[in-house]
Amino acid sequence: MNTNLAPRPKKIIDEEVKWDTSSIIISKTDLKGTILYMNDTFEEASEYPKVELVGEPHNIIRHPDMPKVVFKVLWKALKNEENFHAIVKNLSKTGRYYWVITDFEVERDQNGKATGYTGRRKSIPQSVIDKIEPLYKTLLKIEQVKGEKASELYFNAYLEEEIGKPYNEFVLDLFDQQNLNFQKQTTRDTIKKGLTWFFFGD
């Protein structure tokens, strides 16, 4: 793989990418997280042309502000073949950022065997960012100073003590707490669980 095709940003710019935040950003990967497909909105938000991203690992858009433990929890769920939701700050090609909620779905063949994953992302309101960002900053700091294991232990204890539920459910609650008027029913059946109402309901 010629990784020069998808250069990573040389510097981080503390500025949001401009993208059509009413659209859904979609990507599909194999079981290892190698990008197989992305839609036009992914291209717009990430600022990478599709040709540069296909075949690259999905961590190409990992933002350095994201704590590693969030992805550890994500991959644990995916390996267990569970669908998952996460709030993620992503990095664009020019070093800018965009916050999204991602609904991860396990793709299966006719025999029910997992073949890959689909991520569908939507923009999130500032009120939700304000709730999650302080936690991510704390986790990142712990990772930098005390290491990943300490961050993971803190994360688990935080969820148990302050939230009382796993991260996956905490993420959904953040939306409910904001009293956002999202319609929870939908006729679309492309996403069977989780944030269907969030993606297609309004």
Ligand SMILES: Cc1cc2nc3c(=O)[nH]c(=O)nc-3n(C[C@H](O)[C@H](O)[C@H](O)COP(=O)(O)O)c2cc1C
């Ligand atoms: C379908 C799918 C979509 C993903 N989307 C993102 C994403 O938007 N941003 C991101 O940083 N990681 C995403 N990941 C996780 C990455 O594969 C990777 O675990 C993460 O960027 C952290 O990098 P690391 O595992 O090298 O530490 C996705 C994984 C899958 C399977």
